Amino acid sequence: MDDRAGTAAVSGGLPESLVGALRELARTRRLLVALDFDGTLAPEVDSPERARALPEAREAVLRLLELPRTRVAVVSGRALRSLVEVAQLPDTALLVGSHGIELRLDDPYTRVQLDTAELERVDVLHEVLSQVADSIDDVWLEAKPAGFALHTRLATEQNSRLAHLVALSEAQAEDDDLTIREGKNVLEFAVRSTTKGEALEHLRRYTAADAVFYAGDDTTDEDAFDALQPDDVGVKSGPGATLAPFRVPGPAEIAEVLSLLALFRSGDLHEQ
Numbered sequence: 548m549d550d551r552a553g554t555a556a557v558s559g560g561l562p563e564s565l566v567g568a569l570r571e572l573a574r575t576r577r578l579l580v581a582l583d584f585d586g587t588l589a590p591e592v593d594s595p596e597r598a599r600a601l602p603e604a605r606e607a608v609l610r611l612l613e614l615p616r617t618r619v620a621v622v623s624g625r626a627l628r629s630l631v632e633v634a635q636l637p638d639t640a641l642l643v644g645s646h647g648i649e650l651r652l653d654d655p656y657t658r659v660q661l662d663t664a665e666l667e668r669v670d671v672l673h674e675v676l677s678q679v680a681d682s683i684d685d686v687w688l689e690a691k692p693a694g695f696a697l698h699t700r701l702a703t704e705q706n707s708r709l710a711h712l713v714a715l716s717e718a719q720a721e722d723d724d725l726t727i728r729e730g731k732n733v734l735e736f737a738v739r740s741t742t743k744g745e746a747l748e749h750l751r752r753y754t755a756a757d758a759v760f761y762a763g764d765d766t767t768d769e770d771a772f773d774a775l776q777p778d779d780v781g782v783k784s785g786p787g788a789t790l791a792p793f794r795v796p797g798p799a800e801i802a803e804v805l806s807l808l809a810l811f812r813s814g815d816l817h818e819q
């Protein structure tokens with residue numbers, strides 16, 4: 548199989564322009580590959596604790612982790628503890644949880660330390676949001692170190708809208724300084740504000756990367772796409788408005804993209 552046939556075999560139906568951008572990116576000296584988890588590495592499921600990266604995506608991530616001058620980070624809205632459980636990656640993977648509030652870099656865990664005022668705000672938030680979750684069918688609350696995610700995936704559309712409206716108005720009536728993010732079937736409230744864009748900038752500096760690859764599927768990933776620079780490559784997974792220059796249908800194609808990047812980066816597919 549010549550190199551062109553090899554690329555075609557692994558790139559499947561990926562757009563030519565994306566394949567070209569990956570080939571170019573693979574030549575960068577120090578590369579950071581930063582990936583969202585839910586909806587990007589892992590297909591969406593009803594129970595967050597059951598989400599897992601597609602086997603092909605995980606395999607590609609493990610291959611990238613082995614390559615020289617290449618760092619891999621998972622940048623998620625999940626609490627770090629939950630991300631560690633579902634991502635199941637070696638310690639060499641950098642992990643960002645709670646949209647950038649929690650980081651697991653090469654040093655041991657740094658736990659988020661909330662001050663007394665923040666802890667009090669979390670208590671109030673818990674009281675308000677658990678009342679909303681308890682009073683509306685199929686709405687539930689996920690606790691995170693600096694806030695909560697109100698999940699409505701299994702609720703009717705009407706109940707989901709109601710839950711969002713009531714939660715927003717009651718939480719904001721108690722605390723007008725909350726960071727509120729709307730994601731897929733989820734409304735998140737935090738007492739600290741950090742974005743995936745800030746997290747990506749931090750990782751770029753930390754890894755001294757010359758270029759970055761970022762893939763994500765949700766509205767909160769747009770902050771990361773917004774932080775990309777001209778030599779970087781961003782890929783949106785699935786539908787929805789985006790700042791990313793490239794788009795693929797979903798996690799299965801993200802796995803293809805990562806496999807191809809690993810192949811280009813390892814030199815298994817040579818220059819064409």
Ligand SMILES: O=P(O)(O)OC[C@H]1O[C@H](O[C@H]2O[C@H](CO)[C@@H](O)[C@H](O)[C@H]2O)[C@H](O)[C@@H](O)[C@@H]1O
Pocket residue numbers: 583584585586590591592593594595598622623624625626689696698700730731732733735765767
């Ligand atoms: O930034 P991400 O890695 O994409 O995390 C975003 C949220 O992911 C989880 O919720 C989402 O995925 C669940 C599993 O597929 C799904 O059931 C839920 O409807 C989605 O919103 C997680 O539970 C949240 O804490 C994350 O913020």
